[in-house]
Amino acid sequence: MLLESFALYEPKFKLTSSQEYKARLDHVRDRQKVLIKNGQAATGNMNWTVNNSQAQGRKLVNDMIKLVIRSFNNEADACVANVKFDNVELGEKRILKSFEACNRLGKIMSVEISGVYLDLKLDELHLAHEFQIKKQEARRKGRGKTGPGRAARAAEARARDSRGARENRQGAEALHYGNARPPGSS
Template identity: 50%
Template sequence: MQDFGFYNPKYDLESSEAYKNRLEDLRRRQKEMVKSKVATTFNHNWTVNGSKSEGKKMVTDAVNLAIRSFNNECDATISKVTVANISSSEKRIIKAFETINKLNRVTSTEIKKAYLDLKIEELYLALEYAQKLETEKEEQRQIREQMREEEKVRREIEKLKEKVEKEEKHFTQAISKLEEQKTNATGDQLAELEAKIFELQNKLNEVLEQKEDVLNRERNTRAGYVYVISNIGSFGEDVYKIGMTRRLEPMDRVKELGDASVPFKFDVHAMIFSEDAPTLENILHKTFTNNRMNLINDRKEFFRVPLQEIKRVIEDNHDKTVEFTLTALAEEYRESRSLREKSLEQENIPV
């Protein structure tokens, strides 16, 4: 499976720090084997021109050269390891091990299998370490994105609170003044004042309802919108992003997504308010987990699934009526395609 870009971790340690420590320990063990002269086997009794000291020097040089050559080959291979080439990288290290041992057969010098095993272990640990680092970077990016999103929500709520409290104060003061004027009013004037008070009271009631909604949103951090959007020009038919936002104006979030690294705007198929938006979003993500476009990174929220299926799952798990737009307008994409086709037709018109 590794040849096709799939990789099942051998070690699956919990953090990059754990991988780093494991690698440091492994490399320390390798150095210990070399230093203690147990990384290789060699002939202790070799002589050169009858000299044991010359023979010992020749064997020492051969051992050092073998270890250095093998380490260099391993380091070069490990530094470039990826999921796509992990199998061939392991074969390359084994091939280097066999070749170096074969070349040193004349001096009876051989790198031990135990040392090779440590290098193979280092290869796989290095790959998983790099993967874990990438995963942690993505998680940190997501956390920063979430923090920015929450800060935007906080500012929106504060701004709206300020607005409704200002309106509440305005209407309350206006009603109070009219009530004072009523004490000396009679007949038509009194009736007119009462009508104005009634009108202002209705407006004040609306403001108080808005204020209560804002306070509820501030208290309930799980309230928000689950959205279903598509971008045919960028991702093709039947591909939908299912996400959530706590924004008071959820379309602001959709607009941001459309401005970020995609050539066309998103079409909105559903915008569902929920008192527990994360749970509804999670149900949808789990239901369509096998339909994910990216099966490696769960934080990518794109799914290839019929819109009717998404609609059915939402209706089964949401107790309020949801309006769905089943047709994607994809206006910018369709207009762009039309202009491109016209341009090609004009180029093919014979002169």
């Protein structure tokens, strides 16, 4: 059962405008990049040897870390890109499942995504969700200030079209009857 469908979702970030959410989203994404760059998004056992070479072992572990992060990021990014007002809980579950699956796949090499990186991805999801809500609220407020709603504008357009059609008919009838001659006159 989804809490959003009962309006029980509790915002995690109580920011006041969509611009604030956008700025916070950018900040969270920047922090994720820093963690990846510093090797803190995921870790692994660097004591592996391949063909009696520790350098090749480190390369293998680093490649595995890249694969795990890439896989996790793809799943999390898909959740963030598709978040709507009513599916944030499903996105959260998908991100958590991906986190667990990626860590399970990297277990032999002790490759593991950090909890800090997971938290940033969940923050990104919630910020994107709340950003969508704020944008929707701003659109609703904007509609109220700019005049009639969509239905009223559509009705007004239909009335205008109807008036125009009526005027065209009247003009055509006047032209037709104006050119008409009484019977027997040539």
